[in-house]
Amino acid sequence: MKIIAIIPARYAATRFPAKLMQMLQGKPIIRHTYENTVGTNLFDEVIVATDSEIIFNEITQNGGNAIITKGNHESGSDRIAEVAREMEVDIIINIQGDTPFVNKPALEEIINVFKDETVQVASMMQILTEQKYIEDYNYVKVVVDKNMNSLLFSRSVIPYPRNKETVVTYYEHIGVYAFRKEALIRFTKWEMTPLEIIEKIECLRYLENGVPLRMIVVSGIGVEIDTPEDLERASIALGG
Template sequence: MKKIAMIPARYAATRFPAKLMQLLKDKTVIRHTYDNTVATNLFDEVMVVTDSEIIFNEITQHGGKAVMSIKQHESGSDRIAEAIVNMHVDIVVNVQGDEPFVQKQPLEKLLNVFDDETVQVASLMQVLYDEKFINDPNYVKVAVDKNMISLFFSRSVIPYLRDKNIAVTYYEHIGVYAFRKQALLNFTNWPITPLEAAEKIECLRYLENGVPLKMVVTQYMGVEIDTPEDLKRAAALL
C-alpha cells in the first residue's frame, strides 16, 4: 500500500492566530511537525497543505514539500482531500500542523490497523489523568467500546461520572487521523452534520454518517499547540 502523510496548516487559527509560525527553540511549530513526520521514515511522501504563502514558503525554503489549497476549507480533512483527489495513494495520514512532537511508534501503530480491511478511518488517543485537562473544552474527549471503536467525541466530559465509585478511563482524542483514500473523499462529499457543527469536531461527521473510527492508544504525544499556554509547555519540554 502506498502511504503518505499530509499536514494541513492554516495560518489564521481561531484560538491562537499564527500559532504554526511561532518559534519553538530554533524552529517554527510547523517545521518541527514536518521534520519529525519525515524522520519517522514511514511514508512514501510527506507534504504540508496550506492556505498561507507564509507557511508554504517556510516549508519549501527549508527543503520541504508543500502545496497551496485552491479552495477555502472548513476542515483539515477537506483541505487534504482536495490535494489527493488525483493522487495514486491507498492510506493517507493527517498529521495536524500543531503536533510538533510527532513520533514514529504512534504513527506506525495507526498504520498497522489497516491490515484489517474493514477499517476505513483510524485515529489516536491518549489517557487523560489530570482533572484540569479532563474538564477543559480545548481537550477533545472520546468514548470507545471494548474493541476500541469510537462511540462519541466531545469537548464535554465523557463519560459523566454520576456514580463516583466507578473507575473509568478518560481519553483525549489526538487530532492525528488515517484514512483509506475513498473514505476521505466520501467525507468531503457529505455536508457538515449537526453534532460536528455544535462541537466543532470534524470526525463527528463520520459517526453521523455511520462510519466508526478505530482508536489507537498511544502513551504520549507531547503537547498540541492550541493556546499560548500550550506553546510555553512545549518549549519547556524541548
C-alpha cells in the same frame, strides 16, 4: 500499499492565530511537525497543505514539500482531500500541524490497523489524568467500545462520572487521522453534520454518517498546541 502523510496547515487559527509559525526552541511549530514526520521514514511522501504563503515559504525554503490549497476549507480533512484526490495512494495519514511531537511508534501503529480490511478511518488518543485538562473544552475527549471503535467525541467531560465510586479513564483525542482514500473522498461529499457544527469536531461527521473510527492508545505524543499555554508546556517539555 502506497502511504502518504499530509499536514493541513491553516495560518489563521481561531483560538491561537498564526500558531503554526510560533517559535518552539528556535523553529516554527510547523517545521517541527513536518521534520518529525519525514524523520520517521514511514511515508512515500510528506506534504504540507496550506492556505498560507508564509507557511509555504517556511517549508519549501528549508527543503520541504508544500502545496498551496484553497483558503475556504471547513476542515483539515477537506484540505488534504484537495491534495490527495488526484494522487495514486492507498492510505493517507492526516497529521495536524500543531502536533510537533508526533513520533514513529505511534504512526506505525496507526498504519498497522489497516491490516483489518473493515477499518476505513483510524485515529489516536492518549490518557488524560489532570482534572483541569479533562474539564478544558480545548481538549477533545473520546469514548470507545470494547473493540476500540469510537462511540463519541466531545469537548465536554465524557463519560460523565455519575457513579463516583467507579474509576474512569479519560482519553484525549489526538489530531492524527488515517484514511483509506475512498473514505476520505466520501467525507468531503457529505454535508457538515449537526454534532460536528455544534462541537466543531470534524470527525463527528464520520460518526453521524455511520462510520466509526478505529482508535489506538498512544503515549509520548506530547502536547497539541491549541493555546499559548500549550506552547509554553511544549517548550518546557523540550527543556526550554
